[in-house]
Amino acid sequence: MITRIEALNYRCLRRVAQDLGPFHILVGPNASGKSTFLDVAALMRDFVGDGRQDIGDVISSRAPNYEDLVWNHRGQRFDIAIEVAIPENLRQHVPGGQTLFRYDLGIGRVDDKGELGIYKEHLQLMPPPSSQEREESWQQSSLTLIEMVPGGERSRRLHPILRRTGVGGSMVHFVSETLPCESFIFNLSPRTCALATLPPDDKLFPVANWFRRFLVEGVKTVALDAAALRRPSPPTARRCFVPDGSSLPWVLGDFLSTNPNGLADQWLEHVRIGLPNLRSVRIVERPEDRYRYLKITYDDGLEVPSWLVSDGTLRFLVLTLLAYLPDFTGTYLIEEPENGIHPTAVELVYESLKSVYDGQVLVATHSPAVLSLAELNQVLCFERTDKDGVRIIPGDKHRMLRDWKGEVSLGTLFAGGVLG
Known part of the structure; x- marks a missing residue:
């Protein structure tokens, strides 16, 4: 299960980070970012693909011009990330306390010639973060997604499995989950997703290979x-x-x-x-x-x-x-x-x-009938502002619903424009 989706400067998502449960209903007016939010996971799935996918093909399937995918056409890069809960049967293969798997991707121009590529790609095992750690790392930089504060207690509990370095992200480092002394370093075109080249060895990379299969086969746009x-x-x-x-x-x-x-x-x-x-x-x-x-x-x-x-x-x-x-x-x-x-x-x-x-x-x-059946904590309300782009507000934290007692159904409130 995807437990968190983040996006920075992707289409209408200027800066979004949202925790997720097993079931959610996304509501909001047209062009409020619902489809784009769902597309973050689908975009990652398409980048990983079958290992032979050029990222240019993935980009062009969404927009003929790459800059159309960057928020307000400002800058030349965007970042996306997801976190996934590690299944119970695989947690025996990872160090204690690490129950999440995090995957970050940064897409943009990687050289002076304007070549499009993956400039950042991180894959790591991680323990559940505290809300304070979330806030500190999220505020750390306006150009990257969450990077754990170096030297902190939590950073010492992280287990990086994949990291891109070098000019334009051309150098790939893999470190085994089960045998940290086993590592692989090689050059890779920034137009190819490194996760797609992960060695298919479940003894060295049991969780990473599960995650790749989950991403490619388990994330489905119905x-x-x-x-x-x-x-x-x-x-x-x-x-x-x-x-x-x-x-x-x-x-x-x-x-x-x-x-x-x-x-x-x-x-x-x-x-x-x-x-x-x-x-x-x-x-x-x-x-x-x-x-x-x-x-x-x-x-x-x-x-x-x-x-x-x-x-x-x-x-x-x-x-x-x-x-x-x-x-x-x-x-x-x-x-x-x-x-x-x-x-x-x-x-x-x-x-x-x-x-x-x-x-x-x-x-x-967009159905009031669907929303009227939902529980408040299942609802994610989307709204769009000129300054900050899309905002996602959980139903139980929405300013119009804090004191909601259920006298009027959520569907009626939605139809009346209260929820966007």
Whole structure:
């Protein structure tokens, strides 16, 4: 689970640092930074990629001009960082007290010719910081993200695993987590992410390799594609959930056939609350090519294949299914899950998303109906100012909600403009 996201001068995020829990709802007006905040984790995922990704390709996928990604076009660099909780089963491999993994990236012009590259890249094990340490290190510099105060008690408990040095960040240092005497130093193009070149040795780098896999495979931007949901899925499709939903016939087929602990029956009961006329969902496999598709049966006996099912129904099936999948782990970034779904069914989607027990879900929404279901500590309120860029205010610290007693729902307050 991602426990913290930070950004400095990235797009509309001039200076943002936000702690995270397993489930959050991001609210605020248009252009208030919700999508950009979610994109920090996605950007890191894309930089690491498969090890052959040029950072220029990642940048150009977001903007044709690099300077468009720098806050207010001021300066030539931006910094991003995330912290991730180390799973319990891996903590035996790290020194005592180090329960977090922190990854920093700095992107910008790295030489006099204006070459774009990674000028800073740090990866380190760290203990949970105190709020005072957070504040001191955050205020230490306006050009870099958190760097632990040298010589402090906490800095002696840090375990750096990856660090870039040299002109333009061209020198890479790796230090083993389990055998500090084992280290690697080599030159690397600043246009290549060093973490992507980490030696795939789980004996030397058990947590770092887990983190790389988590970043590349576990951070998913859910962008359901109506066309992909409708068309039959080929036998070459992945057997796990993919962000556009195209693997749904295979994922749902396996889920319905194995019915782990009766979860399939529970899911169908959940679905019928929002779609009371639905009798069953089954998977059909075409014998000529083994392509699979959904077929829904209604109470009147009508059977409808996926290409004739409404967008809202397909989205509802997917979003309610996520919490029931036994292997649904990682961090999922979802924008406006309420789109196309009837207001009476929105609550069922919300209940499913917040119940993803082995994963993390971050949801950006404009729906008062979604917000009215949320708890105050799950809400992150976004607002934008000309001077400071985006500000993120936790719901339980929002100036308009400090004395909120629940008499008026959060959804009503949001619809009235109180929360942005």
